[in-house]
Amino acid sequence: IAHRFKESFDALRERFKSRFESLFGGGEADLLLIPEDDWVSGGIEVIARPPGRRVKYLSGLSGGERTLTGIALIFSLLDYRPSPFVVLDEVEAPLDEANAARFIRMLKGLSDRMQFIVVTHQRLTMEAADVIYGITMEEPGASVAVSLKF
Amino acid sequence: IAHRFKESFDALRERFKSRFESLFGGGEADLLLIPEDDWVSGGIEVIARPPGRRVKYLSGLSGGERTLTGIALIFSLLDYRPSPFVVLDEVEAPLDEANAARFIRMLKGLSDRMQFIVVTHQRLTMEAADVIYGITMEEPGASVAVSLKF
Amino acid sequence: MHLKHLEIFGFKSFPERVSLSFSPGITAVAGPNGSGKSNIVDALLWVLGEQSPKTLRIGRIQDVIFAGNTSRKPISYAEVSISIDNCDGSLRIPYSEVVIKRSVDRAGLCEYYLNGTPCRLKDIQDLLMDTGIGRNAYAIVGQGKIEEILNQRPEERRYVLEEAV
Amino acid sequence: MHLKHLEIFGFKSFPERVSLSFSPGITAVAGPNGSGKSNIVDALLWVLGEQSPKTLRIGRIQDVIFAGNTSRKPISYAEVSISIDNCDGSLRIPYSEVVIKRSVDRAGLCEYYLNGTPCRLKDIQDLLMDTGIGRNAYAIVGQGKIEEILNQRPEERRYVLEEAV
Ligand SMILES: Nc1ncnc2c1ncn2[C@@H]1O[C@H](COP(=O)(O)OP(=O)(O)OP(=O)(O)O)[C@@H](O)[C@H]1O
Ligand SMILES: Nc1ncnc2c1ncn2[C@@H]1O[C@H](COP(=O)(O)OP(=O)(O)OP(=O)(O)O)[C@@H](O)[C@H]1O
Numbered sequence: 001i002a003h004r005f006k007e008s009f010d011a012l013r014e015r016f017k018s019r020f021e022s023l024f025g026g027g028e029a030d031l032l033l034i035p036e037d038d039w040v041s042g043g044i045e046v047i048a049r050p051p052g053r054r055v056k057y058l059s060g061l062s063g064g065e066r067t068l069t070g071i072a073l074i075f076s077l078l079d080y081r082p083s084p085f086v087v088l089d090e091v092e093a094p095l096d097e098a099n100a101a102r103f104i105r106m107l108k109g110l111s112d113r114m115q116f117i118v119v120t121h122q123r124l125t126m127e128a129a130d131v132i133y134g135i136t137m138e139e140p141g142a143s144v145a146v147s148l149k150f
Numbered sequence: 151i152a153h154r155f156k157e158s159f160d161a162l163r164e165r166f167k168s169r170f171e172s173l174f175g176g177g178e179a180d181l182l183l184i185p186e187d188d189w190v191s192g193g194i195e196v197i198a199r200p201p202g203r204r205v206k207y208l209s210g211l212s213g214g215e216r217t218l219t220g221i222a223l224i225f226s227l228l229d230y231r232p233s234p235f236v237v238l239d240e241v242e243a244p245l246d247e248a249n250a251a252r253f254i255r256m257l258k259g260l261s262d263r264m265q266f267i268v269v270t271h272q273r274l275t276m277e278a279a280d281v282i283y284g285i286t287m288e289e290p291g292a293s294v295a296v297s298l299k300f
Numbered sequence: 301m302h303l304k305h306l307e308i309f310g311f312k313s314f315p316e317r318v319s320l321s322f323s324p325g326i327t328a329v330a331g332p333n334g335s336g337k338s339n340i341v342d343a344l345l346w347v348l349g350e351q352s353p354k355t356l357r358i359g360r361i362q363d364v365i366f367a368g369n370t371s372r373k374p375i376s377y378a379e380v381s382i383s384i385d386n387c388d389g390s391l392r393i394p395y396s397e398v399v400i401k402r403s404v405d406r407a408g409l410c411e412y413y414l415n416g417t418p419c420r421l422k423d424i425q426d427l428l429m430d431t432g433i434g435r436n437a438y439a440i441v442g443q444g445k446i447e448e449i450l451n452q453r454p455e456e457r458r459y460v461l462e463e464a465v
Numbered sequence: 466m467h468l469k470h471l472e473i474f475g476f477k478s479f480p481e482r483v484s485l486s487f488s489p490g491i492t493a494v495a496g497p498n499g500s501g502k503s504n505i506v507d508a509l510l511w512v513l514g515e516q517s518p519k520t521l522r523i524g525r526i527q528d529v530i531f532a533g534n535t536s537r538k539p540i541s542y543a544e545v546s547i548s549i550d551n552c553d554g555s556l557r558i559p560y561s562e563v564v565i566k567r568s569v570d571r572a573g574l575c576e577y578y579l580n581g582t583p584c585r586l587k588d589i590q591d592l593l594m595d596t597g598i599g600r601n602a603y604a605i606v607g608q609g610k611i612e613e614i615l616n617q618r619p620e621e622r623r624y625v626l627e628e629a630v
């Protein structure tokens with residue numbers, strides 16, 4: 001058990017480091033086993049340092065940086081254990097334009113092997129989609145769906 | 151004590167109902183004393199029903215509806231007990247364009263008697279401001295502020 | 301394997317039957333606050349076997365049935381069905397298309413169907429388990445879930461990795 | 466009464482002195498993720514007497530001092546000062562402009578000044594108490610605070626109202 005966990009931990013860690021660096025355009029992040037070497041029951045700690053910074057603790061990160069770090073973690077697990085489809089509900093809302101663009105590029109890159117359903121308010125995200133549904137309530141309290149195209 | 155609390159509770163309740171209705175363009179909301187009539191130590195419960203709905207519990211509201219309800223609560227307390235200044239950090243991020251516009255209109259209406267400092271990513275909010283500061287990091291990790299005008 | 305069509309009827313804010321066809325690539329769902337976008341995510345979770353009221357943002361299971369609005373009365377029954385492309389055989393059932401249907405009535409009684417045949421919730425959960433659906437806790441990221449993930453304790457994150465593997 | 470100028474030096478991501486002049490109406494602060502916007506809110510909270518590390522998003526008080534970046538070393542000292550227009554006399558101190566300054570060193574020792582005169586934290590807190598600053602828990606709404614407010618227990622909300630009145 002400890003051996004199998006170490007294998008998957010190392011694989012996840014590798015992917016998390018690279019996902020973080022590509023989403024942040026630099027910086028570094030890591031996963032730590034807490035307590036060290038306790039492969040049987042140790043937990044997984046996340047540390048992240050955006051480009052140019054020296055600060056490493058998660059709580060010191062900005063709202064957008066935390067979101068991007070969370071996205072890196074989610075997608076590193078998806079790299080390692082793909083799911084046939086992924087549903088994202090407004091995850092990119094705290095991201096500025098540059099970070100949102102890098103996020104979208106990552107989605108597009110993965111969309112040939114994973115199906116994405118993305119709830120969003122952002123035009124940039126809609127433009128990356130092949131299919132867009134507009135949900136509205138002509139009659140208050142009663143939802144309808146309309147297929148949209150730009 | 152119980153009498154003074156009842157007075158302020160009733161005043162807050164009045165303002166919350168009207169703030170909610172103006173921000174949602176209808177619907178109804180209320181503050182409840184829990185347990186009923188326990189003016190000495192009872193707590194304050196929030197119920198909210200957006201226009202057209204029948205559902206009243208907070209957890210059934212959408213992300214944006216929850217945010218707008220929270221804004222209504224915050225501003226009803228500010229109506230009752232004004233603070234000389236109010237700081238808002240990206241509070242309107244979950245709001246769609248129509249709700250964000252109503253929120254901005256409310257801010258503008260109050261800005262003659264309360265000072266607002268608003269951190270935002272949204273153009274609409276920036277356009278409502280008299281003074282805009284752009285914060286950037288030319289040098290990674292080192293913030294600078296630039297005064298902006300449209 | 302990928303999702304094809306989602307049909308929602310009587311579920312949350314959908315009193316009328318609504319049908320969505322997903323792209324095998326990226327499908328975007330947009331609309332104003334409170335229009336029903338996250339309710340669509342809930343419908344998908346629910347038809348795939350989600351049982352947690354907190355995850356579905358409800359108090360008890362009947363809360364997913366359309367509760368009425370100012371011009372319609374509440375209805376008695378909610379039904380969601382999802383059709384899945386199974387040409388690659390990842391679902392271990394000999395059909396190239398798999399349709400899962402779930403319904404609930406005002407008494408809270410749920411019924412489940414696999415390609416029209418009544419089954420138990422367990423049959424659906426077992427079928428999905430092998431594909432990675434339900435095993436990867438990060439595959440469905442609801443509103444506000446990222447903050448939740450960042451605030452998880454180290455042991456909880458370990459559990460997520462163990463489940464996925 | 467309103468805030469006039471905020472000067473930040475060595476606080477969090479501000480190694481260089483930065484000065485902001487607020488409008489008596491609406492001032493917007495914009496910029497990319499991680500640029501320092503919320504740090505400005507933290508600086509304002511801190512100079513007005515905030516003590517909670519959780520509210521300031523830090524571990525211990527020294528964490529507010531600029532910790533260095535890849536081209537600068539950490540520094541030893543952080544200082545924030547706020548000038549307040551007091552023409553309406555809401556601050557009970559006979560000056561039409563009130564300047565509050567707070568500094569901290571690597572040992573975690575804080576110093577406080579009112580119009581240049583050293584004072585205690587309590588003097589600043591007492592001065593601000595009467596104006597409603599610090600009494601209205603909803604007057605400073607940090608990132609993610611709205612969700613926190615909605616998830617408060619009924620007793621906590623009662624407490625907020627009692628404090629404000
Ligand atoms: N059982 C039900 N019957 C009728 N309406 C319901 C029911 N459950 C939830 N709703 C309504 O659905 C609405 C919420 O929808 P949803 O959460 O999907 O919005 P959304 O489109 O995701 O919005 P946002 O962009 O703000 O997140 C609420 O207004 C709620 O009143
Ligand atoms: N003591 C410190 N020394 C140096 N940098 C710091 C210090 N404390 C925090 N930071 C940095 O400040 C940055 C966060 O800034 P802030 O929270 O103000 O961002 P923001 O502009 O609000 O971004 P967002 O739009 O994502 O919320 C982080 O990158 C963090 O590394």
Ligand SMILES: [Mg+2]
Nearest residue numbers: 212213338443
């Ligand atoms: Mg939603």
Ligand SMILES: [Mg+2]
Nearest residue numbers: 062063503608
């Ligand atoms: Mg911020």
